[in-house]
Amino acid sequence: METYVTYLPDGSLDGCFIQEPPEEHADRMIPVEPAVALNWCTYRANEARDGVELAPPAPAAPPEVLDYTAAVQAMLDAKPKERRYDGILSACTYATSTVPRFKAEGQACVEWRDAVWARCYQLMADVEVGKMPRPTVDELLAMLPELMWPE
Structure with missing residues (x-):
């Protein structure tokens, strides 16, 4: 079993999984530690797409x-x-x-x-x-x- 996230072309994450990765995830997955998995929606894929970084905060309303x-x-x-x-x-x-x-x-x-x-x-x-x-x-x-x- 592996813990990983999947990402979209813009780097935003669209899923977090604890499973054997299916083939369709192979080209857009990043292994993560359990602590990251718990809060995966606060992260995004880094530029190299080989790790994650905290996503920037949403802009505040004016x-x-x-x-x-x-x-x-x-x-x-x-x-x-x-x-x-x-x-x-x-x-x-x-x-x-x-x-x-x-x-x-x-x-x-x-x-x-x-x-x-x-x-x-x-x-x-x-x-x-x-x-x-x-x-x-x-x-x-x-x-x-x-x-x-x-x-």
Whole structure:
């Protein structure tokens, strides 16, 4: 039995195995120690493809994206408090309530939450491809759907 990883052409690892290597792994495998095998997804093949090295960390989200998501989440949590829910998560759980008013309000919150995040992600994609300039947090929030409470 051998412990090894397999890699893709770009050097990223796509598997870790403890077995007799099958023929199809022969040209893209690197033997590794058990400690590396336990954390294989944090490694990549080295340039020579005869060993592994720690993969570079994933790039962090730009600070403005973190500001956007925090602001959107705060907006989502604030609106249900108008009707004495703890926040969006609490309100959404009422979509399965047996009380008709709570059920309708909970379903409205589920639909609103989904519409808000879908629109937010679409706007961010539009910014990334240059379809629109990067909005301020307030401008972004103004472009998102509003919650319409059921009557």
